[in-house]
Amino acid sequence: xxxxxxxxxxxxxxxxxxxxxxxxxxxxxxxxxxxxxxxxxxxxxxxxxxxxxxxxxxxxxxxxxxxxxxxxxxxxxxxxxxxxxxxxxxxxxxxxxxxxxxxxxxxxxxxxxxxxxxxxxxxxxxxxxxxxxxxxxxxxxxxxxxxxxxxxxxxxxxxxxxxxxxxxxxxxxxxxxxxxxxxxxxxxxxxxxxxxxxxxxxxxxxxxxxxxxxxxxxxxxxxxxxxxxxxxxxxxxxxxxxxxxxxxxxxxxxxxxxxxxxxxxxxxxxxxxxxxxxxxxxxxxxxxxxxxxxxxxxxxxxxxxxxxxxxxxxxxxxxxxxxxxxxxxxxxxxxxxxxxxxxxxxxxxxxxxxxxxxxxxxxxxxxxxxxxxxxxxxxxxxxxxxxxxxxxxxxxxxxxxxxxxxxxxxxxxxxxxxxxxxxxxxxxxxxxxxxxxxxxxxxxxxxxxxxxxxxxxxxxxxxxxxxxxxxxxxxxxxxxxxxxxxxxxxxxxxxxxxxxxxxxxxxxxxxxxxxxxxxxxxxxxxxxxxxxxxxxxxxxxxxxxxxxxxxxxx
RNA sequence: UGGGGUGUCGCCAAGUGGCAAGGCACCAGGUUUUGAUCCUGGCAUUCGGAGGUUCGAGUCCUCCCACCCCAGCCA
Numbered sequence: 001x002x003x004x005x006x007x008x009x010x011x012x013x014x015x016x017x018x019x020x021x022x023x024x025x026x027x028x029x030x031x032x033x034x035x036x037x038x039x040x041x042x043x044x045x046x047x048x049x050x051x052x053x054x055x056x057x058x059x060x061x062x063x064x065x066x067x068x069x070x071x072x073x074x075x076x077x078x079x080x081x082x083x084x085x086x087x088x089x090x091x092x093x094x095x096x097x098x099x100x101x102x103x104x105x106x107x108x109x110x111x112x113x114x115x116x117x118x119x120x121x122x123x124x125x126x127x128x129x130x131x132x133x134x135x136x137x138x139x140x141x142x143x144x145x146x147x148x149x150x151x152x153x154x155x156x157x158x159x160x161x162x163x164x165x166x167x168x169x170x171x172x173x174x175x176x177x178x179x180x181x182x183x184x185x186x187x188x189x190x191x192x193x194x195x196x197x198x199x200x201x202x203x204x205x206x207x208x209x210x211x212x213x214x215x216x217x218x219x220x221x222x223x224x225x226x227x228x229x230x231x232x233x234x235x236x237x238x239x240x241x242x243x244x245x246x247x248x249x250x251x252x253x254x255x256x257x258x259x260x261x262x263x264x265x266x267x268x269x270x271x272x273x274x275x276x277x278x279x280x281x282x283x284x285x286x287x288x289x290x291x292x293x294x295x296x297x298x299x300x301x302x303x304x305x306x307x308x309x310x311x312x313x314x315x316x317x318x319x320x321x322x323x324x325x326x327x328x329x330x331x332x333x334x335x336x337x338x339x340x341x342x343x344x345x346x347x348x349x350x351x352x353x354x355x356x357x358x359x360x361x362x363x364x365x366x367x368x369x370x371x372x373x374x375x376x377x378x379x380x381x382x383x384x385x386x387x388x389x390x391x392x393x394x395x396x397x398x399x400x401x402x403x404x405x406x407x408x409x410x411x412x413x414x415x416x417x418x419x420x421x422x423x424x425x426x427x428x429x430x431x432x433x434x435x436x437x438x439x440x441x442x443x444x445x446x447x448x449x450x451x452x453x454x455x456x457x458x459x460x461x462x463x464x465x466x467x468x469x470x471x472x473x474x475x476x477x478x479x480x481x482x483x484x485x486x487x488x489x490x491x492x493x494x495x496x497x498x499x500x501x502x503x504x505x506x507x508x509x510x511x512x513x514x515x516x517x518x519x520x521x522x523x524x525x526x527x528x529x530x531x532x533x534x535x536x537x538x539x540x541x542x543x544x545x546x547x548x549x550x551x552x553x554x
Numbered sequence: 555u556g557g558g559g560u561g562u563c564g565c566c567a568a569g570u571g572g573c574a575a576g577g578c579a580c581c582a583g584g585u586u587u588u589g590a591u592c593c594u595g596g597c598a599u600u601c602g603g604a605g606g607u608u609c610g611a612g613u614c615c616u617c618c619c620a621c622c623c624c625a626g627c628c629a
Contacts, residue, residue, distance in 0.1 A: 138625095234623075
């Protein structure tokens with residue numbers, strides 16, 4: 001096995017050079033979510049990049065809540081985000097950090113900027129400010145308040161902090177350049193008045209710093225060396241640097257951007273994900289169909305698979321759409337290697353083995369995994385009456401059909417080869433049962449007469465099997481790029497994204513599964529015992545992902 | 555004639571002037587008590603386009619084209 005050296009990517013190259021040249025002695029990164037929603041697959045990528053870069057280079061990674069806009073944030077999100085990061089298997093350095101813990105320092109720096117003549121209080125209304133800002137192709141105009149004296153600005157700023165002004169009445173702005181081609185540099189807003197309680201600081205503040213005035217300084221305070229974000233912040237980098245240059249900060253972090261992850265058939269806009277939750281399209285942020293970390297967890301995806309996927313797709317400055325098939329591959333690979341096997345019949349059809357004694361019971365000991373002896377074995381009760389899947393029987397079929405057919409043989413997985421003799425039909429012509437007989441001596445052996453069955457099917461003892469609820473999930477959207485356009489994503493909801501089988505049959509050992517344990521139900525796919533609803537008395541499994549299926553002309 | 559980015563196989567992605575890695579997907583075989591796994595083989599005379607420099611260019615230069623981001627008192 002090759003040593004898994006850190007995947008080569010442009011960020012690793014930068015870090016390597018910085019370490020080699022001595023620009024930094026240690027790599028310190030940070031994952032800085034705003035607690036305004038649950039983490040999704042895109043965040044998982046960012047976490048993988050930030051924690052991964054630190055891990056691979058003997059550095060550290062901080063977890064910092066970028067909580068500068070209390071209106072949309074909450075403690076619920078803070079708790080969920082921490083749980084998700086831990087579940088993914090990452091450990092942040094030291095305590096959890098909060099941008100809000102730096103509010104006083106940030107305010108002091110705002111005062112400093114005013115004193116230096118680099119910031120001013122502006123009384124323009126939001127509408128006026130927009131008008132003064134100009135457009136992408138036309139220069140902006142200076143605010144009429146741009147040349148207030150330092151004294152007046154200091155007084156106004158203090159009164160703003162004291163709560164004398166209404167929301168929207170005034171803002172603090174940096175004095176940069178209203179004609180800058182980069183719109184972010186046209187006297188950006190540093191502070192806005194928001195008379196709302198903050199989940200961390202309560203009512204201590206009535207004004208809050210904007211992302212631009214906070215982020216770089218937070219990084220500097222924490223000694224972050226490489227501040228990694230996504231591409232859309234690229235235009236903010238000049239501003240990020242401007243503050244670091246004009247403020248008496250000690251650290252000198254640098255911002256680098258990489259391309260956002262966009263898996264096909266999924267949405268990664270927090271606003272849209274929230275809408276799915278609020279509109280009841282899904283059961284919640286952790287609905288197994290959601291691309292959230294909590295949703296993927298409940299779906300049965302594993303941390304190892306998610307991390308593998310993040311490594312597979314690389315880290316670049318491109319902004320393409322990654323085929324979800326890659327994510328699915330990572331999930332299947334991990335589960336195939338590690339999940340215990342079991343048998344489950346989703347659409348039961350009774351099979352009566354007419355030659356098998358009514359009261360006979362054989363307890364077959366079979367491998368838990370086809371090529372992992374270390375995973376042990378399980379016991380399968382074999383009896384006269386069994387259930388097989390209705391799709392695995394046909395009165396007649398062509399030779400491509402490798403399952404049970406009247407007058408033909410099939411191997412019952414881990415048990416006997418049987419041959420179908422008769423179809424039992426009810427008054428309306430529906431098949432209610434199949435009568436069959438076993439081929440003697442076929443337990444672990446091929447038929448003595450040399451007539452090998454063409455196929456193998458799963459089964460569950462009708463008398464010893466357990467009932468279970470099985471939730472079959474499929475992709476939430478039936479459009480490759482549902483995120484394109486404004487609200488079109490609601491039109492692309494897959495109406496068949498959830499199909500609940502209320503009375504499936506599972507082999508008895510599966511009922512003992514512990515919540516979140518993953519299995520492969522042979523020939524059906526990978527399933528996980530539901531994190532919340534599963535219990536031995538009332539087993540509930542979620543389909544994580546189907547098996548790869550190349551039998552495409554049934 | 556606003557600024558900033560990105561363009562290498564259907565998708566992701568190596569490649570940093572020397573003769574186009576790899577993965578996913580797909581196709582064709584083989585093994586198989588899972589139509590799974592596994593194994594073998596196939597899959598870019600060509601790198602957005604056109605010129606140019608060079609013995610030699612995906613890599614350098616010029617021009618052009620396409621797509622993405624930015625005009626929140628969101629992040």
